[in-house]
Amino acid sequence: MATLVVPDHPSPVQDAESLRKACQGWGTDEKAIIQILGHRNAVQRNQIRKAYEELYQENLIKRLESELSGDFEKAVYRWLLDPAERDAVLAHVAVKDSMLDYQTIIEIACVRSSEELLAVKRAYHLRYKHSLDEDVASHTTGDFRKLLVALVSTFRYDGDEINVSLAESEAKLLHEVIKGKAFSHEEIIRILSTRSKSQLNATFNCYRDAHGTSITKSLLDDPADEFLAALRMAIRCITFPQKYFEKVLRNAVNKGRTDEDALTRVIVTRAEKDLNDIKELYHKRNNASLEHAINKHTSGDYKAFLLALLGDKEL
Amino acid sequence: MAFPQDIDALTKAFSGFGVDENAIIWILGKWYPEQRRSFRKGCSQFFWEDERLFERWDDNHIAFLEREFLRFKNAMVLWILHPWERDARMAKEALKNREYDILIEIACTRSSEELLGTRRAYHSLFDHSIEEDVAYSVHDNNRNLLVALVSSYRYEGPKVNEEIAKKEAKTLWEAFKNVNKNPIEDGEVVRIITTRSKLHLKSVFNHYKVVSGKNIEEDLEEDSSLKDAIQCLSSPKAYFSRILDIAMMGGADEKHKEALTRIIVTQADAYMKEIAEEYLQQYGVSLSQKIEETTKGNYKDFLLTLVSRGV
Numbered sequence: 261m262a263t264l265v266v267p268d269h270p271s272p273v274q275d276a277e278s279l280r281k282a283c284q285g286w287g288t289d290e291k292a293i294i295q296i297l298g299h300r301n302a303v304q305r306n307q308i309r310k311a312y313e314e315l316y317q318e319n320l321i322k323r324l325e326s327e328l329s330g331d332f333e334k335a336v337y338r339w340l341l342d343p344a345e346r347d348a349v350l351a352h353v354a355v356k357d358s359m360l361d362y363q364t365i366i367e368i369a370c371v372r373s374s375e376e377l378l379a380v381k382r383a384y385h386l387r388y389k390h391s392l393d394e395d396v397a398s399h400t401t402g403d404f405r406k407l408l409v410a411l412v413s414t415f416r417y418d419g420d421e422i423n424v425s426l427a428e429s430e431a432k433l434l435h436e437v438i439k440g441k442a443f444s445h446e447e448i449i450r451i452l453s454t455r456s457k458s459q460l461n462a463t464f465n466c467y468r469d470a471h472g473t474s475i476t477k478s479l480l481d482d483p484a485d486e487f488l489a490a491l492r493m494a495i496r497c498i499t500f501p502q503k504y505f506e507k508v509l510r511n512a513v514n515k516g517r518t519d520e521d522a523l524t525r526v527i528v529t530r531a532e533k534d535l536n537d538i539k540e541l542y543h544k545r546n547n548a549s550l551e552h553a554i555n556k557h558t559s560g561d562y563k564a565f566l567l568a569l570l571g572d573k574e575l
Numbered sequence: 576m577a578f579p580q581d582i583d584a585l586t587k588a589f590s591g592f593g594v595d596e597n598a599i600i601w602i603l604g605k606w607y608p609e610q611r612r613s614f615r616k617g618c619s620q621f622f623w624e625d626e627r628l629f630e631r632w633d634d635n636h637i638a639f640l641e642r643e644f645l646r647f648k649n650a651m652v653l654w655i656l657h658p659w660e661r662d663a664r665m666a667k668e669a670l671k672n673r674e675y676d677i678l679i680e681i682a683c684t685r686s687s688e689e690l691l692g693t694r695r696a697y698h699s700l701f702d703h704s705i706e707e708d709v710a711y712s713v714h715d716n717n718r719n720l721l722v723a724l725v726s727s728y729r730y731e732g733p734k735v736n737e738e739i740a741k742k743e744a745k746t747l748w749e750a751f752k753n754v755n756k757n758p759i760e761d762g763e764v765v766r767i768i769t770t771r772s773k774l775h776l777k778s779v780f781n782h783y784k785v786v787s788g789k790n791i792e793e794d795l796e797e798d799s800s801l802k803d804a805i806q807c808l809s810s811p812k813a814y815f816s817r818i819l820d821i822a823m824m825g826g827a828d829e830k831h832k833e834a835l836t837r838i839i840v841t842q843a844d845a846y847m848k849e850i851a852e853e854y855l856q857q858y859g860v861s862l863s864q865k866i867e868e869t870t871k872g873n874y875k876d877f878l879l880t881l882v883s884r885g886v
Binding site: 454 | 730
């Protein structure tokens with residue numbers, strides 16, 4: 261369930277006017293910006309952008325980019341984009357990152373539905389004049405390339421049908437490949453990147469039934485092996501994304517330095533989807549609410565914005 | 576006794592590409608038992624003397640005739656089908672028969688949105704994604720190339736980075752020169768061929784000619800998936816023209832003959848004009864004329880109608 265709270269009938273023109281007022285004059289009224297944008301869904305935000313452009317012949321996103329700064333600005337920027345555009349931007353940043361942020365790429369490729377991923381790829385074409393596949397391919401090598409390109413270019417069947425005997429035979433195949441440890445990555449990549457999500461869930465269930473342990477645990481061999489980490493990540497994103505996101509959030513606040521990029525990414529991309537479920541899982545796992553963690557580890561307008569997206573009734 | 580020229584005409588009527596329905600009606604329809612008998616006796620091509628004293632029809636020829644009668648119907652069905660469903664069904668059939676060149680043709684000559692449509696239709700028709708079936712059924716070194724080709728969603732805009740195209744041309748050249756490794760197994764070759772936009776690839780192939788002195792296709796092995804893919808991507812009309820010619824050659828087998836229907840039907844609304852021009856240039860005879868000479872009956876008329884639409 262979503263956490264975003266929106267009023268009944270906001271007026272895009274009024275919102276555009278209020279945002280304009282918030283940006284005029286000496287300082288910026290960040291509180292007003294949060295109050296409005298933090299409580300509008302994707303359709304409404306799009307209407308506000310259009311209204312603002314019509315009223316003031318200026319791009320709202322560009323204006324806010326110049327008015328705001330730091331993590332707050334990054335979060336608002338991503339929030340304002342429509343979901344497909346946003347994922348395209350996130351993917352592009354991830355690909356161009358010198359350390360290749362494969363986590364974001366895997367998240368986008370594996371959590372989004374087939375149609376959503378398609379929309380991302382279209383948005384990517386428009387914005388960057390390249391295909392996402394070609395950029396991922398040209399910035400990766402070896403097995404990582406094979407895995408990531410396959411995950412990104414797939415257009416999975418999205419039906420519920422499963423073939424039980426196929427699930428059993430592929431679970432068996434996976435087990436042999438993993439046990440053999442002469443990792444023929446080809447088969448794992450094939451199964452993980454082409455089968456439908458329903459079929460994969462069935463396969464992983466068969467795996468657990470047959471071997472008493474989950475496939476991700478079986479892939480835990482070498483913690484330093486990034487490829488295995490990427491595989492586990494992909495599997496988690498496909499089978500239980502909310503639990504995966506809970507872990508990302510937990511890691512974002514528990515390590516020495518708070519990872520604002522991860523916090524922003526998860527909260528902004530899930531606020532209209534399943535952030536509520538993620539919140540509940542977080543609370544269960546950490547004895548404290550996500551709001552409490554945000555309160556403790558972030559500050560200022562950035563904090564206020566995240567809390568608004570989390571449905572905090574305070575604002 | 577049946578007139579020799581009638582026997583001759585009837586033999587011709589069902590000896591080629593499609594059947595001459597008219598000849599069959601007007602000749603055969605008139606024949607009485609003796610005439611039909613003298614046809615069977617005089618036509619050792621199709622009939623032989625069975626030990627139990629009757630002129631028996633050769634089984635292979637019956638099968639052949641069935642196929643030839645079906646050609647018009649198949650062309651018509653293909654023509655009516657939604658292009659997405661058409662491509663999806665053809666892909667499924669091609670995969671089953673290991674006719675990878677057809678898969679490559681579909682993956683490389685359709686636009687990004689058309690290929691996407693085909694993938695959607697495949698979902699509906701077969702409850703699987705095309706890439707999962709290709710990955711599962713192909714076990715040889717064609718697999719990676721084929722999966723990547725059917726999964727491609729290429730950028731179709733005008734922007735090309737010449738520097739990168741030049742670099743990639745060199746990468747390809749070096750990969751093809753390497754005698755120790757089959758280029759289809761080279762990750763860089765597959766990456767470039769399967770992810771870059773078609774316009775970018777055109778530039779790559781141009782730079783390739785500069786670097787190698789030859790057209791890229793000349794440096795590739797005949798009958799390889801890589802060569803088919805590159806030809807489809809660099810010059811689809813030359814590719815189609817070549818396949819059409821092979822289909823209409825005397826002695827062509829069924830697999831090659833089928834291509835005539837496939838290409839005319841799938842390209843009638845797309846590249847038909849360019850293909851006809853290319854064909855004329857390559858083979859010195861107009862495509863329509865060649866079809867007129869090689870095919871018969873309703874099948875012929877249908878094909879000619881499709882060809883003349885755009886030309």
